[in-house]
Amino acid sequence: MRLISIYKLWLILVCTLIETAVADDVIQELLVVRPDGSWPPHEMYVNGELTGFHIELVQKVASTIPLKLKFESLPWKRAIEMLKKGDADAITYMGKTSEREEFGYFYDENVISKATVGFFIEKKHLNNIQFSGELSSLIPYSIGTVLGFSYQEEFDHMTSLNKINIAENEENLLKMLLAGRMQMAIGHVGDIGYHAKRMGVANQVIFLKPYLTEGREHYIVFAKAKGHNQLAKTFSEAMKAFKSTPEYLALQQKYGLDN
Template identity: 30%
Template sequence: MFRALMVGLLGLWVGCAQAEAVLKVVRGELDFPPFEMQQEGREAGLHIELVEAAAARAGLKVQWQRLPWKRALRELELGQADAATYVSRTPEREAWAIFLDDNRLSSTELRFVVRREQAERIRFDGDLPRFLGSIRKPIAIRGFQFGVPAVDQVKKLEARNLDDLLRLLHEGAADVAVLNWTDFQGSYGGRPEAQAVQGLSPPIQRMHNYLAFSKVRAATGLAQRMAEALVAYRRTPEYQALLKRYRVDAP
């Protein structure tokens, strides 16, 4: 009986260890090359490879799930996922997510974008309140928060995705769109859609994109474990090769 009990306890311990070895990570359902996308039915991109390389060093297996962005953040907030990728840091999100500097995955630029023929007429000098007060409602992708209160709080036309945003901009539904310029260049660089618009300078903000962890899921230990693994991975030649392959600078 004692032996059977010990075997049962050992099996329970092994089962728990296996469960703890899985890192459930959610991401948005849209593709944003070169950071996150699907290729031949598999997750791909800089963030994907970076998280998986660090997880392997930390002894974790990543379980990916693609969801509409608002739902992905809600899963993180409710503790139904350990972590989410491509999360910008805002005071609101800090209430339910853990942001560690070493868990930064990339940096991107937020810019106002206009039709190229309007670039001479519509100019941005860095004064956000004055600029936003001088234009019609800008367009942004539905559900996105940029971590810039003046931009996040202004009323906007909502687009389903980048294609829809460009369509609305070219149809004249608005004169200005606000978007992640780095994402846009990665998705549309060299295509006619990219040639038809222009990003205004200066950028609104340079944003850091995190692997954010759930506070409800008590993932502080996992967050630190992944941060240490990412620090170690960034010291390797493989990390430099990864940045070079995706043509991305270190955050």
């Protein structure tokens, strides 16, 4: 009897392990690429762990489908190339442009955040640099940008501007500006403000008004090269449903985005 009981327990354990393995195989795992570094409060490293509003949001939505997500942090241009080639399933923090719509699926419900973008300078140069609101007024100045970033289509395509496109991220861009590598730079107001405060230089930089864009939408975008149209639709439907829940509001409140 004892041998029979042990055998039954062993059989139950084996069946449980098989069921778990099968279940894991059924749940699809996606490779999601993202811009390297910290972009608080949306995507950032805390004690070596990737977290932030975007990260938690897409993970929670994925779990309702269900999907598994594996995140890889890369220089932005490399991340974009991976999406183009189908080496990644999706990308976070991407603004929509006509060029990017050629290789990525943008669905309205897959907007994960909105941001204000503007030009910033060292305060000591405030009397020497003028911005009328017209991009042509910036022709006399050198403007630092992040490699591969899109800020606004008119600005992106304006070849008469002297753009210095060498920074790997916005923290690096801010350091370059303060080192005198360019006369001004363009960036996300919230992120630049965070980095300036953390670096103890918040009193040295200022954003020029008017801002270039307000409410610029960032998406999670799925790869056309992977044939992910249906997956993008499914994710957008799950995202729409999640945004109507108290859990979504709590997530916004957690990261101070409920204003």
